[in-house]
Amino acid sequence: MQALTILRPGEATLTEMAMPSPQAGEVAIDIAYVGYCGSDLTSYRGLNPLVSYPRVPGHEIAGTIAALGEGVTDFTAGQTVTVIPYFNCGTCHACTTGRPNACVNNQTMGVQREGAMTGRITVPAAKVLPVDGLPLRDLALIEPCAVGFHAVRRSGLQPGETVVVLGCGMIGLGVLLGALRAGARVIAVDLSDAKLEIAKRLGAHETINAKGDVRAAVTALTGEGPDVVIEAVGAEATFLQAVDMVVTTGRVVYIGYAKAPIAYDTKTFITKEIDIRGSRNALPQDFSDVIDCLKANPGAGDLIVSRVASLDQAPAALAAWDADPGAFTKILIDLRAG
Template identity: 50%
Template sequence: MKAIKIVKEGRVEIADIPQPTIKDGHVLLKIDYVGFCGSDLNTFRGLNPLVQLPVIPGHEIGATVVELGTNVGPDIKIGNRVTVNPYSNCGICTACKNNRPNACRYNETMGVQRDGAMTEYLVVPIQRVIMGGQLSSKELALVEPMSVGFHAVDRANVTDSDIVLVLGCGMIGVGAIVRSALRGAIVIAVDVSKEKLELAKSLGATFTINSAEEDLAASLDILTHAMGADVVIEAVGRKETYLAAVDAAAYTGRVIYIGYAKEAIPFDTQFFVKKELDIRGSRNATAKDFAAVMHYLKMKKCPMEQLITGVYRVEDAQLALESWLSDPGRVFRLLIEF
């Protein structure tokens, strides 16, 4: 069967690998769509320290069940559309014992620490399969990245009395905007792309700030009467946004970091103390977050055509990543169709 492999920096190859065989407690999936995410782009750029090349990327999955192993239970049927929880967990580390398996110390995410889903077929343990209901395979391929943003909002305990500043309006930032708006918060979206900010507004952002054209601190002061944001969600992973998050947070505010910064960052830590900030990381997503995203998508209020920037054939995976790299501000999600 065909598989997409990132074999070295800047190079994708289409490999022919054996089709996996069904196992006890597993199901065989025919992959329909898989999304390229920011971690895949960083792998392609040679900037993902968690990846050892070559690797099969992909963990944003829309698929169809084509074969059932033994002991999978009666609820899943051949022909069901599904997505997949792409994370692993050990069950014995402190995160797992604290019922937060999304942050497992030994997690191996598909397409990052282990081979991913950009193959024609995939065998998956039944525990990782999430039934798609009436959602299409394209919609299901958007569930995982949006769930990461949903999880950050949960980590921040966002309520309808909060002002939430979201730094970065890619797919994960979009997830944070949507869920914050669903909870009734005032949402301020920040990005350097006019197109992304327009979409953020349509998805529930009350205000937008183009940080390439406006002074972020001055604009935020106007919108918050110089009080700052109750919650700041960083969904970029750059030094500038990591530092801006602390500056933008209100006294006793909550700062949530999703993005992985690629360098050491020198903080002026006095503001951690003076503002008595709650600073939290947000990693991956939980089953509850997946369910919340799927409930939102079932409402059919999500502008799918705007979130999916392009759909590419397997043979054009190299072109897909090159096009994203050449104009990152334009791209929300690129899907590979199998």
């Protein structure tokens, strides 16, 4: 079978892989759709410190069960499923305290281990989530939305609070949906008017184009500042902006990570007595919450998905995203297409 492989920074091509068979405790999944993630783009650009080459990317998965390994009885062939793509050690502090998403030995599909941008994969049965009641395409949106939902969980966002979401890419839109589900007022910020329009149509209460004075615009809308700022860009400017604009005693959550060290005026942390929290990956409950949310918002996928390409078109689609990242919110690869 064919797979998309990032051979080295700037070079992705189709390669041949052997068709896998499930071992004991595993499930074989025929892949229908895989989404390109921001980590795939950084890997393609040579900016992902966690990846080694060559690497098959892909961990935003929609598929159907093809076969069951010995001892697996909870699934049936033909079920539509997604996958929790994080593999944790089970013994570190994060794992033993109920936060395996932050495992110090974490291996994510498509990053530290081979991903799903191919015809069939095998994974432990415990990583498989059956999903019904959603279009098969939209199952590939569950994992990236779950990352956003987890950031909302980390923020402790309460009904009636105001949150500023910095960045309306895929993860930022997941934050938006999670924050709306939590009953918050959402202010979405991005450089792209097109992405802000998507945010508005998904339910954002206000939108701000980041080409202007974001701090002034947020202050005009909130007074002293928002209760929570969630950063989903991973840039120095937005890292600093989050701390600057959040209300005194507010909370800042970082999902993206900047590619270089950032110099803060740490006095701000103390004088404003703010909480700064990181957010990594997602928990099973976040996946379940996203599934419920997408079922309640059946048009969300149509707004979020920018392009669907075949596997043959996947290298060119990745190169196009690299050349103009602002033009796409979510690219899906249809592994069933010729």
